[in-house]
Amino acid sequence: MTDADLIIIGAGPAGMAAAISASEAGAKVILLDEQQSAGGQIYRNVGSNHDGRSFLGEEYFEGLKLVEALSRSNVKCEFGTTVWRIEDDLRVVWSRDGVSNISSARHVLLATGAQERPAPFPGWELPGVMTAGAAQILMKSSRLLAKDAVLAGSGPLLYLVAVQLIKAGTPPIAIVETQTMKNAFKASRYLPRAMLASKMLAKGMELLRYIRKSGVSRYTSAKDFQAVQNDDGQLTFSFRTRKRVHQLVTPLVLSHQGVVSSTHISRSLGLAHEWNLSQQAFLPIVDKWGRTKNSRIHIAGDGAGIGGARAAIASGRIAVLDMLFQLGKLSDDQRNQSSTADRALLRQSLAIRPFLDALYYPPKEILAPSGETLVCRCEEIGASTIRQTLNQSGLGPRQIKSSTRSGMGPCQGRMCELPIQGILSSCGKKHLLPKVRTPIKPISLGELASLAERPSTKS
């Protein structure tokens, strides 16, 4: 006997939508998330933000519908639980408050979303440099507003956070953007297709208009980012535009270069992945139902490739239809027919991606850092060390790891893997999928030992 028909990992839009529809279809569902409440990244904490944080925008509060539907459903939600291993027989091992437990299911849906792309530049490890997403998390969860920040990098989230900060009454002192005319030119050929998602395009334009109207300074085609800590703890952030070198003094540099799929769980399962050129990241290989080569494991949402919240919702529900089909609750025809509306939604939401991927393609110096820029923040290893190791012996990522220790710190490669891939490819080498071992998050030995004593714990 299993604990559930379906265990879903991740309570973002993909996981919530999947959980609701599976449970409506009569499936027994367990939903696990390491956050303290449902919402995922985009709708983080939306269920508790009734205090008029309207600066977060209408789109954020749209998440309330899902969160409320989830709480009305029969889905068993377990928050504050970090999944650190999934076994081939679909036993899901999770940790909460220093205690590990195992739940088992007939199907597993990975809906673990994305992380911001690591964006190395000299000084990115200093206190005061954070990601734009981190600043947004602080707004959503703690009502903390960044004071006189500089937003630096590129991507839609950079503009969204800028607008949220302006509306909250704490505008950034500047937005420093890395995208160039060349990016815009390359992106233009995807514009006709992006028109299919005209609402999303319009929203983006609206953000830009708002920023322009606010009078916040914008710099474009910026490069050579550098942050230096001053005696008073402030940062001097410098960069170069076509015309000259600029210096801004600020307490906070909020950096962003788009988001990339989180693949630690899918990789730890030994599932197939491939390098995606336009997203510059590894993506798990799934079929049109989100099904992996293990037919009982599906992946939905940003974890299977970046698509945003609406695509995540659609793909979550589509994956559930395939599971219901496998469980014998739907016929082949029923599955296919029931997916039509969500397929249309998915197609429409994804139509804008090639345009966005080209427009906000990360600059070379961020993808493949050089010089003294730290690549591995945990083990404090600079790009030049990695490049030297690579040149000396013609090694691949695995050897780089063992000879430099990069990727062996607590983040387990989440920050350094992509920059190392970038360095590899800038040296003309092939991308090689870095292995992931469990536990995918550090677990104390005591916790492992106590789990071993209770092998058949039920949730």
Next chain:
Amino acid sequence: MKRDSRFKERQEGVETVQMTLDGDIMTAQIGDSVAAAILAYSANPSRHTAMGSPRAAYCMMGVCFDCLVEVDGRPNVQGCMTLVREGMVLRRQNGLRPISGVQADD
């Protein structure tokens, strides 16, 4: 020396808890993560690395591990993934603490 936070001072009216950070009293709001509370408290680093460089929370979502802090005697806790509680005793970590259970090498 304690430096002022990099973030705007928050309105009151939210229930608070009292904790200590390296022995100093630190007030946080209910619902804060430990990392958020430390950022709201001061601009100082929240740890130093093995090579002595200052660090503070970077991603706030459990990815970077730069928010590691000692909580009630337990080292290497991810501050951004841990909610504050009344009476918590926090200590900044200086230098390396062994991380057990990480088997990322291959």
